[in-house]
Amino acid sequence: MPRKLGRVTGSSAGFILPSIEIGETTGDPEKRNLRAPDVSFVRAERLKKTQRDFVQLVPDLTVEVKSKSDRIKPLEEKIKLFLELGSRVSILTDSDKLLVTVYRPNQEPVI
Numbered sequence: 001m002p003r004k005l006g007r008v009t010g011s012s013a014g015f016i017l018p019s020i021e022i023g024e025t026t027g028d029p030e031k032r033n034l035r036a037p038d039v040s041f042v043r044a045e046r047l048k049k050t051q052r053d054f055v056q057l058v059p060d061l062t063v064e065v066k067s068k069s070d071r072i073k074p075l076e077e078k079i080k081l082f083l084e085l086g087s088r089v090s091i092l093t094d095s096d097k098l099l100v101t102v103y104r105p106n107q108e109p110v111i
Contacts, residue, residue, distance in 0.1 A: 006043040006060070011036050014054040017085050035078065037090075039063035058086040066094045079103050 014036040040059035048055075062082045064075045072094065079090040083105045090103040102110045 004044055006041055007047060008039065008041050009059075011038045013040060015040070015059060016054050016056045017058055017081070035081070037062035037078070037082070038065045058082060060088050062087055062090045064090070064092045066092065066096065068096070 014034050017033040017035055019033055034054060037059065040063070041061040042055075042057065042059050046057060046060070059082070062079065064079060066072065066075060072092075075092055079092060080103075082090055083103060088104070092101045092103070093099070094101070099111055104110075
């Protein structure tokens, strides 16, 4: 039974995040702060009509799945950015080490 709590998207969905640098131009498509987590969730009350372009909001939940070619540090930096801009929870999975780490704003990560 669908509950219509929100929308889950894969890595093909991107989010135009607010700029954290003062004076950065956000109108130029080449300078947008565009990010795409592997998986994301946005609560229904925060969604507007479906858009075909990238949306200008920060997802409530992000998930990053470390592939064999990924390095942990850039993934952690991406997660930190999402949390700083308003995500409530971020999850990092590392299948090489069989670890799942949950990140929340202003809290230590939980493994």
